[in-house]
Amino acid sequence: MPLTQEEVEEIRKILGREPTVEELAMFEAQWSEHCSYKSSRLLLKLLPTEGMHVVVGPGRDAPAVRLFKDFAIVFKIESHNHPSAVDPYDGAATGIGGIVRDILTLGAKPVALLDMLYMGEPWDPHANWLIRGIVKGISDYGNRIGVPTVAGDTWFDYAFNTQPLVNVACVGIVPLNRLVLGSIRPGDYIIIMGNATGRDGLLGSSFASKPLAEDTDKEIGAVQVGDPLTEKLLIDALQILVSRRLVKYIKDLGGGGLTTAISETCADHGLGAAIELEKLHIRQKLTPLELLVSESQERMLVVVEPVKLSEVEEILRNYDVMYSVIGRFTEDGVIKVFCNGVKVAEVPAKELARPRAVRRVSHPPAEALKGLKPLYSLPPEPSYEEALTKLLSSPNIASKRWIYEQYDHEVGVRTVVKPGLGDAAVLRLLDGSSRGFAIKGDANPRYTSIDPFNGAANSVAECFRNLVAVGAKPIAIVDELNAGNPEKPEHFWYFEMMLKGLAWMAEELRLPVVGGKVSFYNEDHRGRQVKPTTTIVGVGRVKDVSRAVTMDLKESDSVIAVVGVTYPELGGSEYLYKVFGLEEGEIPRPRPASELRNAKLILKAVELGLVNAVHDISVGGFAVALAEMAILGNLGVEVDLDLVHARGVMRLDELLFSETQARYVVEVKSNRVEEFKRLAQRMGVRISLAGRVLDKPVLILLKGSKTILSADLGLLRDSYNSLEKAIEGGA
Amino acid sequence: MSTHLVEVIITSKAGVRDPEGETIHKHLILKKGYSAITSVRTGKYLLMTVNTNSAEEALKIVKEACEKLRIYNPIVHDIEVRLRA
Numbered sequence: 001m002p003l004t005q006e007e008v009e010e011i012r013k014i015l016g017r018e019p020t021v022e023e024l025a026m027f028e029a030q031w032s033e034h035c036s037y038k039s040s041r042l043l044l045k046l047l048p049t050e051g052m053h054v055v056v057g058p059g060r061d062a063p064a065v066r067l068f069k070d071f072a073i074v075f076k077i078e079s080h081n082h083p084s085a086v087d088p089y090d091g092a093a094t095g096i097g098g099i100v101r102d103i104l105t106l107g108a109k110p111v112a113l114l115d116m117l118y119m120g121e122p123w124d125p126h127a128n129w130l131i132r133g134i135v136k137g138i139s140d141y142g143n144r145i146g147v148p149t150v151a152g153d154t155w156f157d158y159a160f161n162t163q164p165l166v167n168v169a170c171v172g173i174v175p176l177n178r179l180v181l182g183s184i185r186p187g188d189y190i191i192i193m194g195n196a197t198g199r200d201g202l203l204g205s206s207f208a209s210k211p212l213a214e215d216t217d218k219e220i221g222a223v224q225v226g227d228p229l230t231e232k233l234l235i236d237a238l239q240i241l242v243s244r245r246l247v248k249y250i251k252d253l254g255g256g257g258l259t260t261a262i263s264e265t266c267a268d269h270g271l272g273a274a275i276e277l278e279k280l281h282i283r284q285k286l287t288p289l290e291l292l293v294s295e296s297q298e299r300m301l302v303v304v305e306p307v308k309l310s311e312v313e314e315i316l317r318n319y320d321v322m323y324s325v326i327g328r329f330t331e332d333g334v335i336k337v338f339c340n341g342v343k344v345a346e347v348p349a350k351e352l353a354r355p356r357a358v359r360r361v362s363h364p365p366a367e368a369l370k371g372l373k374p375l376y377s378l379p380p381e382p383s384y385e386e387a388l389t390k391l392l393s394s395p396n397i398a399s400k401r402w403i404y405e406q407y408d409h410e411v412g413v414r415t416v417v418k419p420g421l422g423d424a425a426v427l428r429l430l431d432g433s434s435r436g437f438a439i440k441g442d443a444n445p446r447y448t449s450i451d452p453f454n455g456a457a458n459s460v461a462e463c464f465r466n467l468v469a470v471g472a473k474p475i476a477i478v479d480e481l482n483a484g485n486p487e488k489p490e491h492f493w494y495f496e497m498m499l500k501g502l503a504w505m506a507e508e509l510r511l512p513v514v515g516g517k518v519s520f521y522n523e524d525h526r527g528r529q530v531k532p533t534t535t536i537v538g539v540g541r542v543k544d545v546s547r548a549v550t551m552d553l554k555e556s557d558s559v560i561a562v563v564g565v566t567y568p569e570l571g572g573s574e575y576l577y578k579v580f581g582l583e584e585g586e587i588p589r590p591r592p593a594s595e596l597r598n599a600k601l602i603l604k605a606v607e608l609g610l611v612n613a614v615h616d617i618s619v620g621g622f623a624v625a626l627a628e629m630a631i632l633g634n635l636g637v638e639v640d641l642d643l644v645h646a647r648g649v650m651r652l653d654e655l656l657f658s659e660t661q662a663r664y665v666v667e668v669k670s671n672r673v674e675e676f677k678r679l680a681q682r683m684g685v686r687i688s689l690a691g692r693v694l695d696k697p698v699l700i701l702l703k704g705s706k707t708i709l710s711a712d713l714g715l716l717r718d719s720y721n722s723l724e725k726a727i728e729g730g731a
Numbered sequence: 732m733s734t735h736l737v738e739v740i741i742t743s744k745a746g747v748r749d750p751e752g753e754t755i756h757k758h759l760i761l762k763k764g765y766s767a768i769t770s771v772r773t774g775k776y777l778l779m780t781v782n783t784n785s786a787e788e789a790l791k792i793v794k795e796a797c798e799k800l801r802i803y804n805p806i807v808h809d810i811e812v813r814l815r816a
Contacts, residue, residue, distance in 0.1 A: 087807045129801040200748050223807050225743065227750035283748075 003028050007355070014351045022289045022337065022344040026259040029293040031355040033520050035256040039486035040518045041357040043496060046503040051512035053475045055179065059268070061105040061252050062172075063514035064179055065476045067437055067541055071429060072179055074108035074172040075439070077116075077480045077537050079519040084166040086223060088133025092166050093141035093226035094297050099170040100147065100231060101252040101300060107180035107242035108172025110235065111414055112427055113142050115152040115168050116441040116480070116535045117403075120161035122395055122726040127161040131727060134166055137226070139406040144228035145235060149407035150415055150425035153441045156395040159449070159531040162524050167480045169537045171439055173429060182248030184269045184303050186331040190262070192253070193237070193316060193323040194299040195230050198283035202294055230298040230321075237319040241302070246312050249303035259292050259352075261301045262335060267353035272334040275327035277344070288339040303329070362496045363489035370584040371451035375571055379580055381653045384623075384701070384709045390578050391620045391657070392627060393719035395726055397574060402724040416545045421632065423469035423616050424540070426548040436545035438472030440538060444619065445531035447587045450572045452494045456481075456501035456534035457590035461661050463538040464509050465616035468599040469664060471549045471606035472540025477506060479516035479536055484529025486520045494532040495520070501590075502534055508592035511538065549606050551615035553633030556695035558612055558670045560639055562688040563598050563680075564663035566622065566646040568654040574619045575657035587659075594662035601685040602664055610676045613667035621657035623701070625665045630699050631717045638700040639691030641708070652708065656701075667693060735781045735789035736815035741803045742774035749773055777802070778815065786814055 003011070003024065011019050011027050019027070033039060049057045055072055056064040062076040080095030096113060103110045115138050120127025142149045147170070200223070241247045253261045258280075266273050277291045286294065304312050309325070316323045330336075335352065337345040391397055404419035416436060417426035424440035442463040447455030460477065467474040481498055484491030495518075506513050523529045542548055570576050571585025605611050613633065617625045622644070630637050641655055649655050666687075668676045673689065680687040694700075697713035743749050749772050756771040781789040794812050797803055803810050 087804055089804070090807065133804075198748065199746060223747055225748040225750060227748070227753075229750060229754055 025289045025293050029256040029259045030352055035260050036355050038355050038358050039360050043499050047513040048507045054512050058515050061102040064106050072174050072176050073539055074103050074106045076102045076515050077169040077478045079480050080166045081519050085163050088130045089137040090225050092134040092137035094224045095168045096141040097226050097231050098254050099168050103170045103172035104238050105250040107178050108174035110147045110170050110172045112171040113147050113149040114441045118155045118160050118165035118445050121156055121158050124161050130164050135403050141226050141228045143408045145232045146411050148409045148411045150409050151440050154400050155445050163530050165482045167535045184249055186329050188329050189304045189325050190327045191302045191323055191325050193321050194234050195296050196281045196283040197294050197296045200224055224297050227298050233321050237321045246308050247302045251301045253299040257293050257295045263349050263353040266349035272330040272332045275337045277339040279324050279326045281322050281324045288344045360486050360492045361489040362493045364493045365490040375585040385711050387579050388623050389719045391624050393722040394578050397620045398723040399720050417548050421550045423466040426470050428545045434544045436542040438467050438470050438540040440466040443533050443535040445533040447572050448534050449531035451587045452497035453501035456498040457505035459534045459536045460505040461595050462618050463536040467538050467540035468602050469614045469616045472542045474538050474540045476514045477511050477536050477538040482519045482522050482533040484523050491529050498534045549614045551613050551629050553629050553635040553667050553693050554612040556693050558693045559668045559673050560691035561666045561668050562644050565686050567660045568649050569658040569660045573659045588661050591662045598662050598685055601683050610672040611666050615665050617663040621659050623656040627716050631720050636694035636696050636698040640702045642704050643688050643690040645686050645688045732782050735786050737779045737781050737789050737793045738813050738815050739777040740811040741808050744809050
């Protein structure tokens, strides 16, 4: 997105003269939405960012939270939506590369990746091609750098047929005393390490800060190819540099390239810098302007004090990592850029790094009313078995095996709860103790497109529940807000409401939002925004990974308990869409007080060893959650719906498929039922002991003495495992 | 009807990086002293056996299949479709 006339005017004012072409390019890169957050910065201040566990909050490339008294977890989320729409394979792959480098900046060792993918319908040929490319790109890059992809979230929706959302997250661990938090002094050296700078990705951030052009062919400069081999060298070399305490500060060269990395580093430390561009190692001959804004991948900036320079250089040479010492920090707060002795730019760092924030016009579209519409005259109820089969085979619910089986999810031998078996992934620290952590990413594009405030709040709640369900105590989240064009008031309103919903729920659940990302301009070439989507990634503490709980049923004759109360909340549900083709109605209410109360019960029950399996109720509702547990455990269940606590439910489909929040299905050990009951009573949590696990493969739903559904588990499993067919046989 | 052998060569466009080629060049070829080789580009090679009436038709069908089935990404890749000599 080129600079506006007002922005150019402002630059003249900052400099007190006409800017050079190099300076204009630097401002264009840094003041792009992608780098500067100019449309979102004011509203982002609403987010709760502080908490007892927070070591590094928002502002750095990645945040850090204290997981245990001696260990920190560094995690961050990133979007690569625009590159992935043009070149799905490389777009997704370079997204992984970027997020891994963010984690490296605090000195952490990357140990897990997550992918949150909101893509088109598998049966649309173009969307199908995007899906395959995206998944393969993530798989190849992640596998080659030796970091397992352990969890994620997937949604398939016509709204993403041409513009998918590719959100990726990385988790790193680091002993607290190794976090790289040094302060920079004037005279310290600026080293750029990693790939040589080339013309690739020229002004990529500007590309990401505008809608997709109809003729994406011309965007060739923005296409980037991932280089996992160099990334792996960066990871290894940085581990050594950090462990020997040789670097003071690390920053990724991402969007905005060299310009952004230097201006933000200077601005954050109140420093300036003198840069000699000709020293930068390059792949091809480039002009000073190109050197300043190229977004070549796999490059990092490290700051080294003069006495340690030779030791650092030796290590980089040994690791065969290309590097160049391009300049030093100065006291004056001004970035001076020279090329072969000629000054090409002289810009105050603070003004460059932080353009004036804009308060965008925000206005709800008429379409937003569909989220306020009560549902009272639904079509007659279908056959429950048919509805359940439809839901289980819906790509949004079906097993994501086709995706995660392409990933190495075990490399590093940390993964305890693997993809597909638990509501969240559980990893061990691997420090000789049994300590570990859980991690999960969540979003529901349908909710946020119908009701952005409550939808975003529900994303936070679902992530919270997923962590709790495996027995982890949630401690912090990061967010990715994927929205439309901020210059359009009716798009911006969705962003604003999502942000406010997120801020509210995070505060209520006492989950600090320690970092995040905003992606705007997610619209197609006709200017239609994709479904605005709030993606949440959360981490939880696991004191003993051997106690982590999966969702598969384990023992016949154990008892099925439903935790929480069911309300008639079919609005925005997968059931309503799959069975009746409707995407409207009041979506399920966020229920923070119930979430906290019910989570406490689950965590206590896990700690006491009362339960065999836990599964949170989300997309598809109670019936789907129950079926998933039975399918994965290969054990049948029988549940009497009359025993399930519900309020105001008029029809059985409301009980079966409502996506009411703050609920779990729990398999209670047959000899611990009384204890579980007493615990729930003491904690004031509504539970329903509604059924039991059978030793034959059948799912039976009763209403009193009447059987309303009796389905063979094998058939349900076939539906649940149908995603591969939808994708492979789709195009 | 006759049988035609059609070759498809897919490479990254000139401006697009090729880390695999660069790695082969830098870490293998140059390391072993073949300094006369100044660059390496990798790609994908497909050989298709096609039954058609004419060679032109064979080329046309292969081109169409590559495009429609997204065997390459026209935004990133160059494609060469030719008869095997």
